[in-house]
Amino acid sequence: MATTLEHQVKECIINRLGLDVTAEEVEDDAPLFGEGLGLDSIDALELVIAIGKQFEVSIGDDDMGIFQSVNRICEFIRIARPEL
Amino acid sequence: MDIQAIQERINQRYPFLLIDRVLEVEPFVRSVAYKNVTINEAFFAGHFPDNPVMPGVLIIESMSQAGAMMYPKAKNGYIAGIDKVKFLGLVRPGDQLVTEAVNIQKAGAFAKVQVTARVDGKDVARAQITYYMEFEEEKE
Numbered sequence: 001m002a003t004t005l006e007h008q009v010k011e012c013i014i015n016r017l018g019l020d021v022t023a024e025e026v027e028d029d030a031p032l033f034g035e036g037l038g039l040d041s042i043d044a045l046e047l048v049i050a051i052g053k054q055f056e057v058s059i060g061d062d063d064m065g066i067f068q069s070v071n072r073i074c075e076f077i078r079i080a081r082p083e084l
Numbered sequence: 085m086d087i088q089a090i091q092e093r094i095n096q097r098y099p100f101l102l103i104d105r106v107l108e109v110e111p112f113v114r115s116v117a118y119k120n121v122t123i124n125e126a127f128f129a130g131h132f133p134d135n136p137v138m139p140g141v142l143i144i145e146s147m148s149q150a151g152a153m154m155y156p157k158a159k160n161g162y163i164a165g166i167d168k169v170k171f172l173g174l175v176r177p178g179d180q181l182v183t184e185a186v187n188i189q190k191a192g193a194f195a196k197v198q199v200t201a202r203v204d205g206k207d208v209a210r211a212q213i214t215y216y217m218e219f220e221e222e223k224e
Contacts, residue, residue: 042165042214045194052189061192 005074005084009051013042013070016050028071039067047073057081086110086170090117093157094149099126102146103183106153115185117150123177138175143201143209151185151197151213158217162192165214173208175201181208194219 010023030036057080066076085106108116128136188196201209
């Protein structure tokens with residue numbers, strides 16, 4: 001069974017930040033920060049590193065808004081890497 | 085970069101300015117700086133009597149200041165996170181603590197560096213340090 005990009009992104013976030021949740025528990029459109037997964041601004045930097053490395057994308061200062069949800073991150077990756 | 089130039093870049097002052105000279109700066113990529121450690125440091129009086137060892141927290145601070153040199157002058161800069169810290173050797177009076185810092189990622193107000201501190205070419209500490217930098221707000 002092929003894993004979706006959404007699932008890969010969730011695994012990437014969970015592994016990088018050592019979160020105590022499973023990918024299945026994370027909603028595609030749930031907010032990652034604050035009330036959602038409870039991430040903070042330092043976690044965002046970690047995600048720039050982890051997502052950038054795993055999906056070979058460059059996330060600039062103007063792109064930081066993509067960390068609002070898994071959907072937004074996937075949207076960004078699909079535009080940057082249409083082949084994925 | 086001498087001590088005057090260092091003080092133009094960061095706000096730390098006596099007794100908390102823990103680098104003496106900057107050897108190399110490649111903006112947003114890499115910086116190398118050192119601190120000369122002497123027996124006159126006040127902390128050696130208590131850390132420890134008859135066994136002077138530079139406290140690990142101050143080695144971290146020295147490495148942090150060395151790494152900050154690769155970024156533009158910020159109004160204020162703070163440590164936001166420290167990861168993967170290892171102290172591999174003791175730093176004593178007479179040692180020259182040389183820190184090499186390499187940028188891992190800068191994103192918005194945050195920047196993360198890999199830092200390695202050496203004495204006589206031997207690693208004495210390693211860490212990853214995340215900074216939070218406040219810049220002057222642009223005036224209209």
